Each structure stands twice: as structure tokens, then as C-alpha cells.
Amino acid sequence: MFETAEIGHKLAKSQYRREEPRLRERLLKLQYRLLENAGFPVVILVNGVDGAGKGDTVNLLNEWMDPRHIRTRAFGPPGDDARERPEMWRYWKALPPKGRIAILFGSWYSDPIFERVAGHRKRARLERRLERIRHFERMLVAEGTLLIKLWFHLSEKAQAKRLKELRAHEETAWRVGPGEWKHHKHYAGYIAACEEALRETATAEAPWDIVDSSDAAYRALTTGRLIADRLAARLAGKHPKMSPPPPPPATPIDGKTLLAALDYSHRLGHDEYKRKLEKLQAEIALLTRSKAMRNRSLVLAFEGMDAAGKGSTIRRITAALDARHYRVVPIAAPTDEERAQPYLWRFWRHVPGHGEVAIFDRSWYGRVLVERVEGYASEFDWMRAYPEINDFEEQLAQAGAIVAKFWLAITRAEQLRRFHAREEVSYKRYKIGPDDWRNRRKWPAYERAVADMVERTSTRSAPWHIVASDDKHYARIAVLEMLRERLEKAL
Amino acid sequence: MFETAEIGHKLAKSQYRREEPRLRERLLKLQYRLLENAGFPVVILVNGVDGAGKGDTVNLLNEWMDPRHIRTRAFGPPGDDARERPEMWRYWKALPPKGRIAILFGSWYSDPIFERVAGHRKRARLERRLERIRHFERMLVAEGTLLIKLWFHLSEKAQAKRLKELRAHEETAWRVGPGEWKHHKHYAGYIAACEEALRETATAEAPWDIVDSSDAAYRALTTGRLIADRLAARLAGKHPKMSPPPPPPATPIDGKTLLAALDYSHRLGHDEYKRKLEKLQAEIALLTRSKAMRNRSLVLAFEGMDAAGKGSTIRRITAALDARHYRVVPIAAPTDEERAQPYLWRFWRHVPGHGEVAIFDRSWYGRVLVERVEGYASEFDWMRAYPEINDFEEQLAQAGAIVAKFWLAITRAEQLRRFHAREEVSYKRYKIGPDDWRNRRKWPAYERAVADMVERTSTRSAPWHIVASDDKHYARIAVLEMLRERLEKAL
Numbered sequence: 001m002f003e004t005a006e007i008g009h010k011l012a013k014s015q016y017r018r019e020e021p022r023l024r025e026r027l028l029k030l031q032y033r034l035l036e037n038a039g040f041p042v043v044i045l046v047n048g049v050d051g052a053g054k055g056d057t058v059n060l061l062n063e064w065m066d067p068r069h070i071r072t073r074a075f076g077p078p079g080d081d082a083r084e085r086p087e088m089w090r091y092w093k094a095l096p097p098k099g100r101i102a103i104l105f106g107s108w109y110s111d112p113i114f115e116r117v118a119g120h121r122k123r124a125r126l127e128r129r130l131e132r133i134r135h136f137e138r139m140l141v142a143e144g145t146l147l148i149k150l151w152f153h154l155s156e157k158a159q160a161k162r163l164k165e166l167r168a169h170e171e172t173a174w175r176v177g178p179g180e181w182k183h184h185k186h187y188a189g190y191i192a193a194c195e196e197a198l199r200e201t202a203t204a205e206a207p208w209d210i211v212d213s214s215d216a217a218y219r220a221l222t223t224g225r226l227i228a229d230r231l232a233a234r235l236a237g238k239h240p241k242m243s244p245p246p247p248p249p250a251t252p253i254d255g256k257t258l259l260a261a262l263d264y265s266h267r268l269g270h271d272e273y274k275r276k277l278e279k280l281q282a283e284i285a286l287l288t289r290s291k292a293m294r295n296r297s298l299v300l301a302f303e304g305m306d307a308a309g310k311g312s313t314i315r316r317i318t319a320a321l322d323a324r325h326y327r328v329v330p331i332a333a334p335t336d337e338e339r340a341q342p343y344l345w346r347f348w349r350h351v352p353g354h355g356e357v358a359i360f361d362r363s364w365y366g367r368v369l370v371e372r373v374e375g376y377a378s379e380f381d382w383m384r385a386y387p388e389i390n391d392f393e394e395q396l397a398q399a400g401a402i403v404a405k406f407w408l409a410i411t412r413a414e415q416l417r418r419f420h421a422r423e424e425v426s427y428k429r430y431k432i433g434p435d436d437w438r439n440r441r442k443w444p445a446y447e448r449a450v451a452d453m454v455e456r457t458s459t460r461s462a463p464w465h466i467v468a469s470d471d472k473h474y475a476r477i478a479v480l481e482m483l484r485e486r487l488e489k490a491l
Numbered sequence: 492m493f494e495t496a497e498i499g500h501k502l503a504k505s506q507y508r509r510e511e512p513r514l515r516e517r518l519l520k521l522q523y524r525l526l527e528n529a530g531f532p533v534v535i536l537v538n539g540v541d542g543a544g545k546g547d548t549v550n551l552l553n554e555w556m557d558p559r560h561i562r563t564r565a566f567g568p569p570g571d572d573a574r575e576r577p578e579m580w581r582y583w584k585a586l587p588p589k590g591r592i593a594i595l596f597g598s599w600y601s602d603p604i605f606e607r608v609a610g611h612r613k614r615a616r617l618e619r620r621l622e623r624i625r626h627f628e629r630m631l632v633a634e635g636t637l638l639i640k641l642w643f644h645l646s647e648k649a650q651a652k653r654l655k656e657l658r659a660h661e662e663t664a665w666r667v668g669p670g671e672w673k674h675h676k677h678y679a680g681y682i683a684a685c686e687e688a689l690r691e692t693a694t695a696e697a698p699w700d701i702v703d704s705s706d707a708a709y710r711a712l713t714t715g716r717l718i719a720d721r722l723a724a725r726l727a728g729k730h731p732k733m734s735p736p737p738p739p740p741a742t743p744i745d746g747k748t749l750l751a752a753l754d755y756s757h758r759l760g761h762d763e764y765k766r767k768l769e770k771l772q773a774e775i776a777l778l779t780r781s782k783a784m785r786n787r788s789l790v791l792a793f794e795g796m797d798a799a800g801k802g803s804t805i806r807r808i809t810a811a812l813d814a815r816h817y818r819v820v821p822i823a824a825p826t827d828e829e830r831a832q833p834y835l836w837r838f839w840r841h842v843p844g845h846g847e848v849a850i851f852d853r854s855w856y857g858r859v860l861v862e863r864v865e866g867y868a869s870e871f872d873w874m875r876a877y878p879e880i881n882d883f884e885e886q887l888a889q890a891g892a893i894v895a896k897f898w899l900a901i902t903r904a905e906q907l908r909r910f911h912a913r914e915e916v917s918y919k920r921y922k923i924g925p926d927d928w929r930n931r932r933k934w935p936a937y938e939r940a941v942a943d944m945v946e947r948t949s950t951r952s953a954p955w956h957i958v959a960s961d962d963k964h965y966a967r968i969a970v971l972e973m974l975r976e977r978l979e980k981a982l
Contacts, residue, residue, distance in 0.1 A: 001946055001947070001949065001950075002946075003749055003942070003945045003946050003949060003955075004740070004743065004748070004749050004942050004945075004946050007747060007748075007749055007752035008747075008752070009743050009744075009745050009747055010745060011744070011745060122615065124613065124615030124616055124618070124619055125615055127615070127618070127619060127622070128615055128618060131618070131622070192951050195950070195951070196951075199881070199950070202737045203737055204734065204735035204736060204737050204738065205735075207737050207738050209740075209741060210740070212743070218744070218745065221744060222743075222744050225744065226741065241735035242735075243695065243734030243735065244695035244696075244732035244733075244734065245695060246693045246694055246695050246698050247695065247698050249495070249700075249701070250700060250717065252495065252500050252703070252713075253500075253502070253709070253712060253713050253716065254500045254501060254502060254709065256498060256499075256500055257495070257498075258494055258495050258498055261498035261499070390690070451494070451495050454494045454495075455492055455493075455494050455495050456492070458492065458494060459492075459686070459690070460683050460686070460687075464494075466494075
């Protein structure tokens with residue numbers, strides 16, 4: 001993997017002096033075109049071996065370009081808020097908006113590689129993390145990010161030479177501590193883990209560039225040119241080839257759908273409802289205040305056709321919760337800030353910490369429901385959303401979140417009845433508009449989308465609960481019962 | 492995942508009787524078009540839960556189509572020869588040639604799923620096997636195979652009903668033994684493992700089709716139509732979308748290549764050569780006859796420019812081996828049988844069993860060397876070959892093979908000298924022809940291909956050994972020393 005980067009590439013000083021100013025000007029111009037165009041963000045990952053001059057290179061890039069529009073971030077051990085959340089959370093937070101450049105030092109590769117080298121983790125565990133990274137990067141690129149992955153390399157010999165050089169000069173001696181020498185001693189094991197990480201994550205959409213770093217001039221010019229070339233190509237409209245997502249399932253030959261096959265006849269009387277409601281709310285109140293909840297979190301997502309009763313059901317849940325620890329997140333049109341980021345970014349920002357509850361009134365499923373049906377998202381975009389969503393929820397679950405998703409299912413006739421009722425009651429009239437009637441006309445398309453969604457995103461760690469909701473009492477009790485059961489199992 | 496397949500799809504008997512003859516005729520016609528066209532093979536995977544009628548369906552397919560051109564294979568526990576080889580070996584052996592259909596019962600999914608359900612293996616281990624399967628299937632499809640993956644599904648309830656029905660009739664009672672009821676008892680755990688396996692392997696190029704099997708007529712017609720539709724689409728030239736392979740590495744800005752940077756000045760005198768040769772051959776003889784070799788195997792691949800000395804070096808190795816246990820495989824143009832199979836098939840068939848040695852004089856690297864340079868393989872084909880080859884070699888290593896690859900590197904001047912020498916010696920003249928002169932003119936393209944190849948396929952389990960070979964004595968001793976070292980480490 002590193003063979004070509006170990007043959008000692010070199011550049012004459014004179015050539016460097018001649019080419020550097022031109023490269024600088026080119027980079028700056030490209031950066032300004034990126035800012036004006038603001039069509040995509042740029043993420044540059046800086047990784048490599050100790051002593052390869054990663055810091056010098058980052059400084060140089062900030063010198064060559066306008067540093068006000070570059071976010072440079074280094075990642076040390078995760079803080080408390082990051083430890084309570086999925087491991088990718090802090091990287092989501094560091095993503096630049098469209099038009100900007102982020103230089104991520106160490107990035108999401110350092111952690112898994114170090115864990116592996118330190119022997120904390122098995123190879124199989126490293127491979128799972130690498131797969132997650134592959135999915136994350138594919139998502140970034142599919143969302144439009146220009147992702148440049150740089151690996152600054154030194155052979156074992158070159159590293160020894162470089163560390164000695166640094167130590168020999170007063171002004172750089174501080175950069176070589178016992179840590180660096182210790183790493184150097186384990187060079188072979190370290191490089192083996194790196195090699196695996198690079199190989200497994202060198203994809204068509206997010207390839208690695210390995211930079212021989214034994215000569216400072218060669219390293220600097222190679223890096224600068226690489227970034228300029230990629231940026232120029234992308235500004236000229238050249239997109240990387242993406243892997244296609246899996247095709248949607250075939251339509252059953254008898255035409256029967258999941259929602260149509262549901263039994264909507266359940267009814268629940270008022271008294272029984274009241275009695276059950278109180279009991280369930282008390283149970284949920286106890287469970288969510290239990291000690292076991294202190295290092296867990298709860299993520300609920302509610303979806304359903306218009307007027308299915310999402311809001312009123314959510315209120316029956318929040319009545320049982322401690323107001324300091326829950327947040328209801330209603331999902332409407334994204335803000336400007338959210339629009340400048342990948343699709344899932346606006347949900348990641350609401351991921352709860354330990355002991356907290358987040359309830360989403362509509363959710364990240366918008367992409368495979370309304371955006372699919374209305375054509376707001378391209379087929380490529382909504383098809384790739386299924387695995388992306390599965391990844392997101394799996395990460396939540398692995399970080400200790402209890403994830404429950406509810407589809408409140410009503411019949412078309414019941415929806416019509418509720419629409420009319422809304423129009424008749426003055427204080428409910430704001431809840432019904434032309435959008436609702438338009439959505440209603442697309443009922444069969446929504447039914448199809450729901451069936452595909454459930455089939456593709458109902459997982460063991462984040463199952464879909466489909467609740468027949470023509471009777472509101474029955475539906476609310478069913479949701480609370482399912483929730484109690486999930487909480488009991490998990491806590 | 493299985494939600495839509497559990498809502499009880501059904502077909503009226505009358506509809507079945509009406510449609511079955513038409514479907515039958517259509518399938519048979521398509522099968523004959525496939526045979527005549529002989530452009531691609533068809534692989535149908537039959538998987539699913541107990542009692543879902545997999546066997547009945549396979550019988551039906553053999554009845555509907557011409558069974559002489561269908562190979563039906565079921566896979567039980569692996570036999571001795573399979574256990575000594577990589578786990579995918581027996582599936583490679585079952586692949587049909589172009590124009591034919593293979594129905595694989597259980598296929599490469601049964602093993603990993605059962606291992607997981609039985610709790611022998613961790614989840615991480617399952618995921619690694621699934622990744623291997625994903626790569627294998629991508630390779631099959633990229634090589635032209637029409638791959639149809641069927642999952643015959645029953646809900647827990649439907650399975651219980653079906654097993655009881657089978658037991659109730661004298662002629663089918665034998666099909667339900669204690670094994671089936673035991674599986675049924677662990678339905679939930681089994682389905683969880685299946686769901687993960689299906690989700691992780693539902694790719695764009697090899698999606699799953701889930702068939703609700705609670706009604707025999709629905710199941711049969713759905714399966715038949717699915718196969719007919721896929722076959723018809725493929726015969727009409729519709730190919731699945733493939734994921735693009737990673738792009739090749741960028742050219743270094745100083746233009747220096749791996750082979751040009753090698754030190755070719757080593758020389759070795761005749762006496763020292765003789766002494767070292769004898770000693771090394773004795774050591775290798777002992778190592779390959781050691782007890783530790785009884786459950787290992789050895790795979791050697793030799794590559795190099797024309798006249799680099801591959802044949803004579805191989806002879807220095809075989810001199811140390813037991814003739815009963817080694818085979819030298821010279822790689823020339825593929826046979827007809829080999830041409831009707833995926834590219835790597837002709838190498839898989841020579842994978843050695845325990846205690847055996849296979850030496851390849853030229854190898855599977857032809858695709859990224861001569862086929863790339865001469866344009867025999869498309870860019871898509873040689874680019875995807877790197878990860879395919881890495882998979883192949885990793886599987887060899889995991890099955891206990893010691894894999895060593897040698898590139899015998901000579902300078903262009905030395906090659907010229909050897910070409911002239913060959914033309915002058917009568918008994919060597921057969922070794923030089925117009926092909927050699929033509930290859931020689933493409934030297935820089937080969938250099939580039941070699942650098943890319945080494946960078947992408949030199950791994951810890953199957954490293955490249957690059958040997959400066961302008962001096963034959965030096966090169967032979969270097970190869971034998973590397974080989975001894977690899978054997979010592981491994982045994």
C-alpha cells in the first residue's frame with residue numbers, strides 16, 4: 001500500500017520556489033469561487049504517521065488560503081457530551097456548511113486505528129467501525145461534500161531520521177516526546193492497522209491520497225496541487241461516481257399492501273381508556289425516572305398520515321415525563337443553516353444525552369415519505385436514505401438509546417371524517433389546509449412508500465410499531481403499551 | 492424486513508390454473524434463448540425458513556424448464572477437500588458455465604446464518620462473512636452472472652400451521668422431524684440472524700426477493716414470474732447498475748516509479764551462489780516436510796517482465812520439494828471451459844489442499860498487468876480486480892495457505908541483452924517471439940501497472956516480494972531466502 005510512498009520522492013528547492021507562488025494564487029482563487037458558489041462544502045482529512053509534517057502542512061494551507069473561511073479542528077479524546085452520544089456525533093458537529101472548508105486533523109480514523117494498535121479491540125471490531133466510516137463518507141459525498149482524504153506517510157527509516165532531526169534543533173525539539181518514540185518503536189504494528197484501515201475505506205467516492213512526506217517541498221506541493229485539482233474539478237461540475245443503492249422491492253402479484261391488510265376495527269370505551277391510561281402513564285413515569293435510565297436515552301419518532309393523531313398521542317406520553325428531561329421536536333421545513341448541511345444533520349443535532357428523551361413529531365423518515373412521494377428527493381436520494389437511516393438508528397442504539405418508531409395508521413375514510421371535523425371546529429381549523437387535501441389524493445403512493453419504509457427500516461434495535469388508529473383511545477393505549485414494553489425490556 | 496411477506500398474500504386456484512401454463516411456456520422459451528445465446532450464466536439462490544416449500548419450488552422449476560440444462564445443488568456440511576480450502580471454494584466449483592442455470596439450495600448463506608444462530612460465532616464474525624459474500628456476489632455480477640436471490644418466508648404462526656399440516660398427512664409427515672420443530676422453537680432468533688444477513692447483502696447488483704410462502708399458488712407463481720422477468724430483462728441487454736471501483740492512485744509529481752527506484756547493482760559470485768543455494772534448498776526441503784505443514788498449504792506466484800527468469804527460479808524451488816506434493820501451474824490463454832466462467836475461476840480450481848504446494852508461473856495478476864496494458868480488460872474490469880484479488884488471497888491465507896508473490900524485476904537494458912542471447916542460442920529460440928518485442932515497447936505502461944499492482948495488492952497476509960533480478964544468481968538466492976523466511980515464520 002505504501003510502497004510507492006517509500007521510494008524517496010524529492011523536489012529541488014528551486015522548483016519549489018518557482019511553483020509555490022503560482023499554486024498559492026490558484027488555491028486562493030478556487031477558495032473564493034467556492035465561497036461565492038456555495039454549492040458544496042469541502043472536508044479535508046489530515047492523517048498519517050508521527051513526524052510526517054501534518055501540522056506544518058495544515059499551517060501552510062491556512063497561510064496559502066484565507067483562513068477566515070477554513071475551520072481547522074483536531075480531535076482528542078471525546079468529552080462528556082460526546083461520550084454520551086454515538087461516536088460519529090462530534091464529527092457531525094464539525095461538518096462545514098456549503099461554501100466552506102474544514103480541515104479535520106486525525107478525523108474519524110484516529111480513534112479506530114489507535115484502539116486497534118493498542119490492542120483494545122479485535123480486528124472484527126475494527127472492520128465494523130470501518131464499515132460505518134465507509135457508509136458515513138458515502139453519505140457525505142452523496143450529499144454533495146467534496147471529501148479529500150490525505151495520508152502523510154514516512155517509512156520506518158524516514159520516521160527515525162525525521163524524529164532525530166526534530167530533536168536536534170532547539171526550536172523543534174519539544175515536538176518529539178516519549179510518545180513519539182514509543183509510537184516509532186511500534187511502527188510495524190501501527191502501519192499494519194493503518195494499511196487495513198486505508199484499504200477498507202478506499203472507495204470510488206472517497207479514495208485516499210498517500211503523500212510521501214520524507215521531503216518537505218515534495219509534500220507541500222503535492223498536497224497543494226491535489227487540493228487545487230480536486231476543487232477545480234468539482235467546481236467544473238465533475239462529481240465522483242457513486243455506488244447505486246439497492247432497488248426497491250417488487251410489487252406483490254396480488255397487490256395487497258401492509259397498511260391495507262391491517263385490522264382497523266379495534267375500539268376502546270371511554271372508561272377502560274381512562275383506567276388504562278392512568279396506569280400506563282404511572283408505569284412509564286417510574287421507568288423513565290429509574291436508575292437504569294441514567295446512562296440510557298430515549299428517542300421516539302412519530303409518523304402517520306395527516307390527522308392520524310400524532311400530536312395528541314405525544315401529549316399522552318409527555319404527561320408521564322419529567323419536563324426537564326424531554327424535548328418534543330416538531331419537524332417542519334429546514335432552516336437555512338440546516339439546508340447548508342447533509343440531510344440527517346438536523347436530526348443529529350437533537351440526539352439526546354444520557355437520561356434524556358427526544359420525541360420527534362415527524363422525523364428523518366420525511367425523505368422516504370413526503371419527499372419521495374412529492375418528488376422533492378430524487379430516486380437516488382430516497383433510495384440511499386434507507387441504509388443511511390438504518391446506520392443512524394443503529395448508532396443511536398449502540399450508544400445506549402432506546403429507539404421506538406410509531407406509524408399511526410388510519411383508513412382513508414377515517415381521515416376524511418377528521419378533515420371535515422377540523423373544518424367545522426373553529427379552533428381546529430388551522431390544522432387543515434390545501435396541503436392536507438393534496439396529500440390525501442396521493443394516498444396509494446403513500447401506502448406504497450410506507451410499506452417500503454417499514455420493510456427496509458424495521459430493525460431489531462429500532463423496530464417500527466404500526467398502530468391501527470381509527471379509534472384514538474385504542475391507538476393511544478396501544479402506543480403507551482408498546483412504549484412501556486420497550487422500556488421494561490431495555491431498562 | 493419481512494413485514495410485507497407476513498400479511499398473507501393469496502392467489503385463487505382458478506387464477507393459478509389459468510396462468511401456470513403461460514408462465515411455463517415463457518420460462519422454457521427463455522431458457523432456450525439463454526442456451527443459444529450462451530452469453531451469461533444464471534445462478535438462483537434458494538433460501539428461507541423451514542416448511543416454506545423450497546424443495547417443492549425447486550422441483551417445480553425443474554418441471555417447468557428443461558432439467559438437463561439446470562444444475563441443482565444442495566450444500567450440507569463441507570467434506571474433507573472443502574474443509575482444507577477456503578470456505579467459498581465449494582461454491583466456486585458449483586458455478587454454472589455461460590448459458591446454463593444453477594439452482595443452489597441453501598447456498599453460501601446457510602452456513603454463516605446457522606453458525607450465528609447456534610451461537611458459535613459473534614456478530615462481528617457474521618458481518619465479516621457477509622462482507623465476503625457481498626464481494627463475491629459483486630464479482631459474479633460484474634463477470635456477467637445473472638444472480639437471483641430468493642428468500643422463501645413464513646411468519647412464526649404460518650410456519651407452525653405449515654408444519655402441522657405436513658405432519659397430518661401420511662405422505663408428507665416424514666418431512667417434519669425433531670429438527671424442524673427445534674428450529675421452529677428458535678424462530679425469533681433465527682429470523683433475527685436472517686434479517687441481518689439479508690439486510691447486509693441486499694445490494695444494487697444483487698438484491699433479495701422475499702417471497703411470501705404461506706400460499707403455495709402465490710409462492711409458485713411469484714417465483715416463476717420473478718425468474719422469467721429477470722431472465723427476459725437480461726436477455727434484452729439490461730444490466731444491473733454496478734458500484735464503481737476506487738480510482739487508481741495519482742501519478743507522483745516527480746515522476747519516480749517503484750521499479751525505477753530499485754537498486755539493480757547486486758551481484759553474486761558463482762561459488763557463493765552454489766553454497767547458499769544448497770543450504771537454502773535443504774532448509775526449504777525440511778520446512779515443507781515438517782509436521783506443521785500438514786495442515787497448511789503453500790501458494791507461490793511468479794510475475795515479471797519477459798525474460799526476468801521466472802522459470803529458472805521456480806526450478807530452483809521445486810528442486811527442494813517433494814514431487815508428490817507440488818504442482819507448477821503455467822498460465823497461458825484460458826481454455827473454453829475457463830472462458831465460460833468468472834475470471835478467477837481458473838485459479839480457484841488449482842487451490843491446493845493441506846500439505847500441498849501450488850506454484851503459479853504467471854498468475855491472476857495477468858488482469859492488472861498484460862490485460863490492462865494491452866486493453867484486453869476494460870478499465871472497470873481491471874480496477875475491480877484489485878479488491879477481488881485481495882479477497883481471493885485473504886481467503887487463501889485464512890484457510891491456512893502461506894501466500895508469497897514474487898516480482899522479478901529487471902532493467903530494460905538487461906532484458907534486451909537476454910532477448911539477443913535467446914535469439915542466438917538455438918534451443919532457447921522458442922522462448923522469444925514478436926509478442927516479447929511488442930511487450931518490451933510498452934515498458935513504461937508496465938512499470939506503471941506494476942507500481943499500482945504492488946500498492947494495491949501487497950498485504951500483510953500476501954505481501955509482494957520485489958527482487959532485483961539483473962543478476963540471476965543474486966535473484967534466485969534472494970527469492971529462496973524470502974521463501975525460507977516466510978516458511979519459518981508461518982510453520
